[in-house]
Amino acid sequence: MIISTILLILAISIFIIHISIPTFYYRYMLSNSKCNLKNNEDLDLDNYPLVSIIIPTYNEEKTIEEKIKDILRQDYEKDKMEIIVVDSASNDNTVNIAKKLNVKVFQQSERRGKANALNYALKNVNGDIVIITDADSSWETLDTIKKAVIYLKKFGGVTCIKKVRNNSIESTYRDLYNVLRLGESCIYSTPIAHGEFLAFRRGLIESFNEEIGADDSSSSHEISLKGERFVAVNDIICSELVPKEGYIHWRIRRAKHLIQHFSRAIRDINKVKDKGYKKILIIEYYIHLINPWLLIIALSLDLISSFLGNIISLFLIFAFFISLLSSQIRTWVIMQFLLAISQIKNFFNKEIVWKKEKK
Numbered sequence: 001m002i003i004s005t006i007l008l009i010l011a012i013s014i015f016i017i018h019i020s021i022p023t024f025y026y027r028y029m030l031s032n033s034k035c036n037l038k039n040n041e042d043l044d045l046d047n048y049p050l051v052s053i054i055i056p057t058y059n060e061e062k063t064i065e066e067k068i069k070d071i072l073r074q075d076y077e078k079d080k081m082e083i084i085v086v087d088s089a090s091n092d093n094t095v096n097i098a099k100k101l102n103v104k105v106f107q108q109s110e111r112r113g114k115a116n117a118l119n120y121a122l123k124n125v126n127g128d129i130v131i132i133t134d135a136d137s138s139w140e141t142l143d144t145i146k147k148a149v150i151y152l153k154k155f156g157g158v159t160c161i162k163k164v165r166n167n168s169i170e171s172t173y174r175d176l177y178n179v180l181r182l183g184e185s186c187i188y189s190t191p192i193a194h195g196e197f198l199a200f201r202r203g204l205i206e207s208f209n210e211e212i213g214a215d216d217s218s219s220s221h222e223i224s225l226k227g228e229r230f231v232a233v234n235d236i237i238c239s240e241l242v243p244k245e246g247y248i249h250w251r252i253r254r255a256k257h258l259i260q261h262f263s264r265a266i267r268d269i270n271k272v273k274d275k276g277y278k279k280i281l282i283i284e285y286y287i288h289l290i291n292p293w294l295l296i297i298a299l300s301l302d303l304i305s306s307f308l309g310n311i312i313s314l315f316l317i318f319a320f321f322i323s324l325l326s327s328q329i330r331t332w333v334i335m336q337f338l339l340a341i342s343q344i345k346n347f348f349n350k351e352i353v354w355k356k357e358k359k
C-alpha cells in the first residue's frame, strides 16, 4: 500500500513536470510570437541581388518539373535568379526533366546524402543570397523570394512557417511548432529551420554538416553562433508533401535528425552570446531529448502502482486513455513516444541517406 502510494505520487509529480515545462514554454512563445520582424525598407528595384536557389534531388521525377516552374513564376527578375538542381545519382528521370527546363544541373556520381549534395552545390553558386528548397515543397506566395531578400538585409537567415494539408496529426503538430518558431525568432533566433525554404546570406555558411540529418536546422544554428539572427517569419509560408504511406517511419526519421541536431548544438552552448538564444537552445534540447522520457516514466510508475492494487492509479490510467480522444493530446503523446523511439534508433542508424517515402 505504502509503496504503491509512493509510486503514484512520484508518477503524478513527474507527469506534472512533463506537462508544465512545454506548456509554459508554449505560452511564453505565444505571447512573444506576434512581434514585427519586418524592415520598413523596400527592395531597390535596380539593385536586385543575385539569388541562387538550390534544389537537392534524389528520384524526384514526379515533383521536379512543377517545382522549377513554380520558382520561375516568382515575382523576381529572372536574370537575377540562378536555379541549381543538385542530383545524387537518381535512377529515374529527374535529371532529364531538369535539363529540359534550362536550369543548372549538377550531378553527383553516387548518393552520399542531402547535406553532401548541398555542399557540392554551395561551392559553385554565384549568388549573394542562397535559398535551399526541397523538390517536394512549395511556397505560398509569388513574392517569397522578394520578401526573403528584404529580411536578409537585417537577418543572417530566414525560414518559412509550415502549412499542412492532408494529415491531421501533422497539422496539429505544425500549429504548435509554428508558434514556437515565431516566438523564438522574436526573442533572437529559432534553432529549427525548414528545408522547404531556407535562405541565407552566402558566406554565413561555408558548408552543411554531413554528420547530421537535419542540415537545415544545423545551418540555422551555425548562423546564430556567428552572431547573426536566424528567423522564421509569418509571411513566408511553405508546404510539403506528407507521405501517404509510412508516416510513422517518416516522422521517426525526422525526429532522429532533430535529435542529432540538438545533441550536437548543445555542445556549443558556451559559445552562444545571446542569453535568449542560450535559453531557447537548452529548452529545445530538453523538450526533444529529456522530456519525452518523463511521460514514459510517469506512465510506467502509475501502471506498476495500479498493478499493486492502487485504485487511484488505475483510475488515472483510464483517464489518460480517455484524454487521448482529444486530437491535441493524442498528437502530443504520439510525438513523445516517437521522440523516445527515435533517440534509441539513432544509436543504430542515423539515416543520413534515407529511403524515399511514397508521397
Ligand code: GDP
Residues within 6 Å of the ligand: 055, 056, 057, 058, 059, 060, 086, 087, 088, 111, 112, 113, 114, 117, 118, 133, 134, 135, 136, 195, 240, 250, 254, 353, 354, 356, 357
Ligand atoms: P523529407 O522532407 O524529410 O521527407 O525528405 P525528402 O525525402 O523530401 O528530401 C528532401 C529533399 O532532399 C528532396 O528534394 C529530396 O529529393 C532531396 N534529397 C534527399 N536525399 C538526397 C540525396 O541523397 N541527394 C540529393 N541531392 N538530394 C536528396
Ligand code: MN
Residues within 6 Å of the ligand: 134, 136, 137, 240, 241
Ligand atoms: Mn520533403
